[in-house]
Amino acid sequence: MSEQRMSNYTIKPMTRADLAVAIDWAAAEGWNPGLQDADCFYAADASGFLMGWLEEEPIAAISVVKYGSTFGFLGFYIVRPEFRGRGYGWQLWQAGLATLEGRTVGLDGVVDQQSNYLKSGFQLAYRNIRYEGQRGTAIAPADPAVVSIASLDFAQVLAYDRPFFPDDRTAFLQGWLAQPDSTAVAYVQDQAILGYGMLRPCRQGYKIGPLFADTPAIADTLFQHFIAHVPAGQPFYLDVPEVNEAAVALAQRYGLTSMFETARMYLPEPPQLPTERIFGVTTFELG
Structure with a gap:
């Protein structure tokens, strides 16, 4: 320009x-x-x-x-x-x-x-709600289905991510999922990815995003994995599409508090995305 x-x-x-x-x-x-x-x-x-x-x-x-x-x-x-x-x-x-x-x-x-x-x-299109929680002392047992993103073929991760976004975001995800001091994992069964997400450190506490999953149970498992990696006493944040009732229920089940909202808007019109499988927005700044 x-x-x-x-x-x-x-x-x-x-x-x-x-x-x-x-x-x-x-x-x-x-x-x-x-x-x-x-x-x-x-x-x-x-x-x-x-x-x-x-x-x-x-x-x-x-x-x-x-x-x-x-x-x-x-x-x-x-x-x-x-x-x-x-x-x-x-x-x-x-x-x-x-x-x-x-x-x-x-x-x-x-x-x-x-x-x-x-x-x-x-x-x-819908509202996104930012929820805040704080890591307690209880730790969920490790689930063998939760594996590091780094251990997977990146092309497989990209293929799973593709339906959740309106166009290709390979360059972004290559850097995003490899951030220092972050936790990027997927839920894998029979060599198929059924969910994935990331936890990253922020100016205050940690943010979970994205959090994509095929079922609420898988989202819950990944969520537990992430909060187990938040240092005790530190806050963490999850940005939830309000239209996904299961995602709102997840935040409420763990006692997270609503902080503020944004409006997800599109020009000229909203794309068709699987919001029922979006439990956490990647980032308010880049989508």
Whole structure:
């Protein structure tokens, strides 16, 4: 994307260092990014991050990451608080969407922006609820069906993941599932993957995501495995599609507390995804 000049306001692609700044902004907004998110996100699509500059000062960010040839996900839509209400975010929004023209676009919108997204043509698919829990002292027994992702053929993992996402996300998953200090496992029976997910360290505590499973029982087994790897006393978080009643029941069964919600929205219309098997969203920022 070429630089766009609007008086003394400039929009241009982020460098990797710029993305680190945007992630700090996300942390200040309370989004609690993962410790390794910047590297994983940038590897997914280095051209998919734009920053707005006022003179030489970065003031706004957006991510418009492209997957395959048909899908894009919009996130990191942040204007620094002291620069809000002046149109800088809207100009960045328009520039970002222009890079995704012709694709289906997804986003997880904060509540106070949902009406604006609707005006831009996005349709509400469902709500995602962030739940918080805290690791107790009880540890579930190990299940031999739960194996490390690293022990599997990565092509098999990609094949299992494919129905859960609107287009190919190989580059993203290669980095995402190999993060340092993370726990990435699958549930395997008769050499077939029936569920998988990951736990990663964040600025505060740990996040589980994704958590995909063919049955609620398999999701429960994977969930127990993840919380067993959370240090005692540390919080953990699970982002649940509200339309999956079994996922909501899982969070409630373990006493997790609802923190906030987002609206999963799509332009021009929602893709058909197996939400009944999505027990945890991968990430609000990249889908």
